[in-house]
Amino acid sequence: MIIKEDDEIIAECLSGNTDSYRYLVEKYQFRIINTCYKYTKNIIDAEDVAQEVFLKAYQNLSTFKSDSKFYSWLYRIAVNTSLNYINSKEKRKEKETISEENCLIDMNISKDNPRDYYQLNELINKLQPLMDNLPDDLRTLIELYEIKDFTYDEISKKLSIPIGTVRSRLHRARNMLISDFKRKNNEE
Amino acid sequence: MKNNNYSVLGKILAILNNDFPPYVSKTFSDNVMKNIHMNTDSHNFNYKNFINIAASVFFAVITAYGLTSFQQTENNIAAQENIQKENDLIKRVVDDSSCKKLENQEGKQNDECK
Numbered sequence: 001m002i003i004k005e006d007d008e009i010i011a012e013c014l015s016g017n018t019d020s021y022r023y024l025v026e027k028y029q030f031r032i033i034n035t036c037y038k039y040t041k042n043i044i045d046a047e048d049v050a051q052e053v054f055l056k057a058y059q060n061l062s063t064f065k066s067d068s069k070f071y072s073w074l075y076r077i078a079v080n081t082s083l084n085y086i087n088s089k090e091k092r093k094e095k096e097t098i099s100e101e102n103c104l105i106d107m108n109i110s111k112d113n114p115r116d117y118y119q120l121n122e123l124i125n126k127l128q129p130l131m132d133n134l135p136d137d138l139r140t141l142i143e144l145y146e147i148k149d150f151t152y153d154e155i156s157k158k159l160s161i162p163i164g165t166v167r168s169r170l171h172r173a174r175n176m177l178i179s180d181f182k183r184k185n186n187e188e
Numbered sequence: 189m190k191n192n193n194y195s196v197l198g199k200i201l202a203i204l205n206n207d208f209p210p211y212v213s214k215t216f217s218d219n220v221m222k223n224i225h226m227n228t229d230s231h232n233f234n235y236k237n238f239i240n241i242a243a244s245v246f247f248a249v250i251t252a253y254g255l256t257s258f259q260q261t262e263n264n265i266a267a268q269e270n271i272q273k274e275n276d277l278i279k280r281v282v283d284d285s286s287c288k289k290l291e292n293q294e295g296k297q298n299d300e301c302k
Contacts, residue, residue: 003193018228025217026194030202033216034209043211054220055227117211120199127203147204178196 003174005167006070013061021061025054028071030120032078039082049085053078069151123185130180138173145170 004012004023012020032053037046057064057077064073131139144150144158145166156163195217202208213219 003197018224019221021224022217022221023191023194025220026192027198027201029195029216029220030198030208030212031205033212034202034207037209043209046209047213047216050216051220051223055223058224059227116214118199118214119211120203120208121210123199124203127200131204142204146201174197177200178193181196181200 003171003178007066010061010064010066010070013058021054021058024070028074029054030118031071032074035075035078036082036085039079039086045085049082050078052085053081056081069149072149126184127181130177130184133180134173134176138169138176141166141170142173142177 006024006027009020009023013024029050033043033046033050036049036053037043040046040049053074057074060077064070131142134142140159141155144155145152150158152163152166155161155166159166199208
């Protein structure tokens, strides 16, 4: 199973392989949509703003500096785009009307088309056992890198292991989680 | 180019960070990629258009220059032919006076001057 690092995918995109960008979209779509959702307060608008976020990020990919994490950069774009969206909405003075309309749309989505949407809250209970099954060193790496937002360099210093080892162990931990998760949810 | 490992990893990261919305459309990434391709294509289209227009202007200028210089060459040749004719006439006049001299001196008409 090949899961490329963000910087590898970005390099591919910059060399003209636009389709590689899909990997970044699929990896971060849930968190970015949720960031936008916190500002827009309805899921339809959140998806629209998130689309704009990914488009802006793609157009400015060459300005991304690889010394920071791609997600942190994307998160900043998401916050700014959401704020711009709210401001423009306020300027149009349609805020209350639109919110009411979209709340109704949200209710329709939940009732009518559950198969067209991912609902991650159903999966929360399935993930914790998978994390518990990981070897201690791999679980620690996942927690440091993916939850506490440490960089490779910081993890390397904290755990006194080379950066290469951090990368390879993280890669192994991700692969284990993905294959166990797929097995448990019967995803192909 | 679909690889659902990234989507699964995305779900795992979102759940680990407790950072996920109530619903996410399954076609979200398709829509984003469609949008990006549309933008890239329109950018390429504009670029191609620019190249086409630049090439057309270039060839138009080259053709116009070619036609102008061809016409000028034609004019030069025609002018040169006229000058040549005029020179021949002048020569004949000069030669004719020398014949008259000979006629006066010898009383004979030179065959060449007839």
